[in-house]
Amino acid sequence: MIFSRANKTRNLIAGRCESDSMTRFRLKYAPWYRSIEAQRGTHIRVDGRDMIMLSSNDYLGLSFHPRVIEAGKRALDVWGTSPTGARSSNGSRGYHEELESALAEFLGMEACHVSSAGYLSCLSGVAAFATKGDCVIADKNVHSCLWDGIRLSMASVERFSHNSPEDLRTVLQAVPRETAKLLVFEGVYSMEGHIARVPEFIELAAESGCFVVVDDAHGFGVLGRGGRGTVDHFNATGGVDLIVGSLSKSLASTGGFVAGSRASIEYLRTHSKQTIFSAALSPAPAAIALEALRVLQEEPVHHERLWANTRRYTDLLKSLKLDTWESETPAVPIVLGSKEHAYRFWTHLLEKGVFTVMSIAPAVPVGKDLVRTAISAMHTDEDFERIAEAMTYAARRL
Numbered sequence: 001m002i003f004s005r006a007n008k009t010r011n012l013i014a015g016r017c018e019s020d021s022m023t024r025f026r027l028k029y030a031p032w033y034r035s036i037e038a039q040r041g042t043h044i045r046v047d048g049r050d051m052i053m054l055s056s057n058d059y060l061g062l063s064f065h066p067r068v069i070e071a072g073k074r075a076l077d078v079w080g081t082s083p084t085g086a087r088s089s090n091g092s093r094g095y096h097e098e099l100e101s102a103l104a105e106f107l108g109m110e111a112c113h114v115s116s117a118g119y120l121s122c123l124s125g126v127a128a129f130a131t132k133g134d135c136v137i138a139d140k141n142v143h144s145c146l147w148d149g150i151r152l153s154m155a156s157v158e159r160f161s162h163n164s165p166e167d168l169r170t171v172l173q174a175v176p177r178e179t180a181k182l183l184v185f186e187g188v189y190s191m192e193g194h195i196a197r198v199p200e201f202i203e204l205a206a207e208s209g210c211f212v213v214v215d216d217a218h219g220f221g222v223l224g225r226g227g228r229g230t231v232d233h234f235n236a237t238g239g240v241d242l243i244v245g246s247l248s249k250s251l252a253s254t255g256g257f258v259a260g261s262r263a264s265i266e267y268l269r270t271h272s273k274q275t276i277f278s279a280a281l282s283p284a285p286a287a288i289a290l291e292a293l294r295v296l297q298e299e300p301v302h303h304e305r306l307w308a309n310t311r312r313y314t315d316l317l318k319s320l321k322l323d324t325w326e327s328e329t330p331a332v333p334i335v336l337g338s339k340e341h342a343y344r345f346w347t348h349l350l351e352k353g354v355f356t357v358m359s360i361a362p363a364v365p366v367g368k369d370l371v372r373t374a375i376s377a378m379h380t381d382e383d384f385e386r387i388a389e390a391m392t393y394a395a396r397r398l
């Protein structure tokens with residue numbers, strides 16, 4: 001018998017999927033989920049056309065580094081394709097521990113735990129530690145994974161104005177002294193490119209007894225001594241409890257990490273549902289991240305080139321009088337102010353062979369609709385010529 005739903009009760013959720021206006025909008029204008037047909041470094045092919053990638057998080061440009069590629073291949077030969085289980089059961093392997101030790105040492109933390117996605121790691125850095133009755137205090141612009149972590153924790157939440165120690169002070173004063181508090185912010189804000197005001201934040205956190213969690217997905221490999229991240233940039237490692245982040249940006253892989261004291265990492269392993277019930281990081285991405293971390297330390301040229309390219313790129317955008325939201329890092333938004341302007345600017349760049357990502361409200365604050373761009377150590381002089389031509393073309397048509 002072939003089952004039919006005809007004449008049965010209407011399936012409301014399936015109906016919602018078919019009629020959703022946001023999905024229709026997305027499919028009509030197709031700015032997201034663009035499929036890239038081929039890639040070699042910063043050069044990609046989309047719809048049969050050669051383009052320059054200008055929105056990748058591969059800040060150090062290590063995703064095509066021969067040593068990093070070779071490490072991924074070797075891991076498959078040695079460990080097979082998958083750990084086929086969670087760390088808590090059958091999925092723990094020596095390669096996890098090797099990567100965790102290297103990351104902990106690099107970050108100046110006692111211990112580290114890696115997982116299969118940055119999203120999961122960052123989420124669990126909040127969800128496993130805060131609980132019902134606690135209060136999480138968050139910068140209002142933090143990443144979606146941290147909001148999900150807050151929601152899952154069942155703690156109450158207070159927001160403070162983006163990157164504002166003054167507002168954080170006011171918010172902290174309103175939270176009862178005896179309440180357990182967790183402060184969470186990003187080291188580098190992925191959309192805005194802003195660097196968190198870490199010294200002021202950790203000072204206020206220490207006064208109020210906050211457990212401090214910094215999501216440094218975009219600061220790792222970019223800021224600090226040799227790319228040790230935003231907390232190191234401010235020489236403030238002693239002032240934070242956890243640094244959480246991603247392996248999918250400067251480390252050219254996929255996966256995530258939580259680094260902290262040995263006690264906090266063991267606590268995470270006991271209490272984090274994302275850790276206990278999700279399959280462990282696979283061999284190839286772990287080996288890739290470890291080799292990229294070694295390359296970062298042994299070949300400072302990538303870090304140097306990233307910053308030289310960042311200066312060159314932001315100078316170009318300034319000369320065209322584009323609004324970069326005062327970005328201080330290689331993640332550089334071009335704020336256009338409305339979704340229509342953002343869409344037009346994004347289309348003009350695409351026309352000229354430069355691939356970027358459009359981000360509109362509610363993903364960004366109202367009036368901050370933007371095109372997100374990111375420069376990489378891999379961009380060459382030739383790439384810059386094409387980027388400059390495309391930016392000039394798009395800026396003139398604003």
Ligand SMILES: Cc1ncc(COP(=O)(O)O)c(C=O)c1O
Nearest residue numbers: 117118119122143190217246248
């Ligand atoms: C600030 C921040 N945290 C966490 C993540 C999640 O990392 P991943 O994409 O590696 O899962 C991202 C991803 O863009 C991010 O920007």
